Amino acid sequence: MSNYDKIKREVLDSSHWLVENEYLGQLTSGGNISARVPGEKNLVITPSGRSYFSLKANDICVIDFDQNAIEGSLSPSIEAGMHIGIYQNRPDVNAVVHTHQTFASVLAVIGKPIPALLDEITVEIGHVVDVVPYAYSGTAELVNNVISKLDNKCHCYLMQNHGALSLGPDMQCAMKNAELLEHVATIYYRALASGEEVQELPSAAIDYFADMRKSRFK
Numbered sequence: 001m002s003n004y005d006k007i008k009r010e011v012l013d014s015s016h017w018l019v020e021n022e023y024l025g026q027l028t029s030g031g032n033i034s035a036r037v038p039g040e041k042n043l044v045i046t047p048s049g050r051s052y053f054s055l056k057a058n059d060i061c062v063i064d065f066d067q068n069a070i071e072g073s074l075s076p077s078i079e080a081g082m083h084i085g086i087y088q089n090r091p092d093v094n095a096v097v098h099t100h101q102t103f104a105s106v107l108a109v110i111g112k113p114i115p116a117l118l119d120e121i122t123v124e125i126g127h128v129v130d131v132v133p134y135a136y137s138g139t140a141e142l143v144n145n146v147i148s149k150l151d152n153k154c155h156c157y158l159m160q161n162h163g164a165l166s167l168g169p170d171m172q173c174a175m176k177n178a179e180l181l182e183h184v185a186t187i188y189y190r191a192l193a194s195g196e197e198v199q200e201l202p203s204a205a206i207d208y209f210a211d212m213r214k215s216r217f218k
């Protein structure tokens with residue numbers, strides 16, 4: 001037993017839900033999931049290059065913010081730097097879910113930020129789901145591109161020609177945000193495909209939900 005067992009289990013269980021619900025591949029190892037260890041400069045993160053259902057809780061890596069191994073014999077995800085960059089720049093975030101979910105990825109490929117369309121999304125995720133410019137996976141350039149977008153305090157981002165990022169104050173919230181993101185991305189894509197004008201929320205509603213969001217997520 002270690003101090004990290006519970007959080008490793010939570011990361012592993014979350015990865016399984018994401019695979020079962022087609023946010024990650026069944027046979028591939030795309031995407032990565034992490035959680036900040038409360039009170040430490042450490043995070044718990046899925047390993048690189050393993051299918052999620054082949055993993056046991058002890059295979060989940062614990063590393064520090066300099067990417068030194070604390071626990072686990074497998075290599076951490078190559079996107080560990082991106083997760084660390086988020087934790088270092090967003091003290092409000094304690095869990096990060098990077099997926100290749102379908103409709104968010106469609107919008108990431110056509111480079112379309114998601115405007116304020118639905119009440120719940122505007123409260124839970126934020127005003128606009130922005131697009132992080134493309135860079136190769138695992139590079140400092142991608143980390144910097146992600147960091148450059150974090151100031152809007154949003155809980156989700158599209159990664160150009162890649163996938164999606166969902167953040168939260170805890171894992172349950174980050175997972176819920178991934179699901180909400182797929183919901184709004186699906187609706188937005190289908191609304192665009194209809195050829196009709198897409199109506200955003202009225203500006204007074206956006207302000208109202210922004211205030212609600214501020215009081216909810218300090």
Ligand SMILES: [Zn+2]
Pocket residue numbers: 030031032098099100137162163
């Ligand atoms: Zn990816």
